[in-house]
Amino acid sequence: MAHYLRNCWYMAAWSHEIGEVPLRRRLLGDPVALYRKADGGVAALVDRCPHRFAPLSMGTRDGDALVCPYHGLTFDAGGTCIRNPYSDTLPKGASVRSFPTAERDGIVWFWPGAGEPDAAAIPDFSMLTIPAHGAPITGYMPMAAPYEMGIDNLLDLSHIEWVHKGSFAGNGVIFAGEHSLEQEGSRLQSNWWMTDVPAPPHTYGIYNPAMRCDHWLDMRWDAPSAMYLQVGACPHGADRTDNPVVAHQAHILTPESEGSTHYFWATTRAFPPSEEGDAMLHGLLSQAFDQEDKPIIEATYANMDGRDFWDLKPAYLGIDAGGTTARRILAMLIAAEGEDA
């Protein structure tokens, strides 16, 4: 059985995915119905009626309450049964679990823990909204692999040179760069720094492609699985804080189950939004994630034949420092929760 870190925030959805009609999404193994309440807040209820286990998301709304599609038990947005169509008495134990939610930066977070939700612990993604360029371009990719394998992938960006030959690979510039890893509590900062390299793809249209650049890929990881990537470039030798070309990206993973993951991604634009430009960027990133990362990560997981990651005694390369440290931090946090319980 999977042991997830529970007293923390996970991304449930992009804000724009949540409306009046409940969205059913499996989160940390449980089916959850997500819908928007009259006050604009988001309700998150376990999507399983306690009577005969019908999905409440197939039911109807009665104000902020959900009416079960099978026999009509009605649950308020906190999961309490408030109506039994067969009797004035409410059946014992007939409530469903609800999860606290919070919405920030276009992201709906949910808190699956028992403890009091800590709003201050929501990772900051305010950089995704650039006033002149609007809300970010967002995407979603289901992945048939555990979320830890997505973290391994994202904290080791050297994979770009192998996996992303069809999109972002840069003829070995990452291998020639410097990598640093810093830990601060349950946060990691995994940075790649490459100097005197060709202008990277995110600068196209701004820098002359023939220009030499200094280029960075700075990845922040917050436990359990929210990552912010700053993709930056400046003219070679210039001060990197002096008007660089920067793209801000979110890579946020939420376990769907032990062996499957919701991969939410977003990127800012270097230009104001346009239908054509957005379609081009969306296409480029979908190609990189759907057709390059996803196949190799899923094939890797399938190839483990259900065996435990550490039991397989993975060979260690220096590039694994980020992913391995993240796994250790997660294991420690999960163990600490077990002790508290």
Ligand code: FES
């Ligand atoms: S299954 Fe929901 S009321 Fe019967």
Ligand SMILES: [Fe+2]
């Ligand atoms: Fe990748």
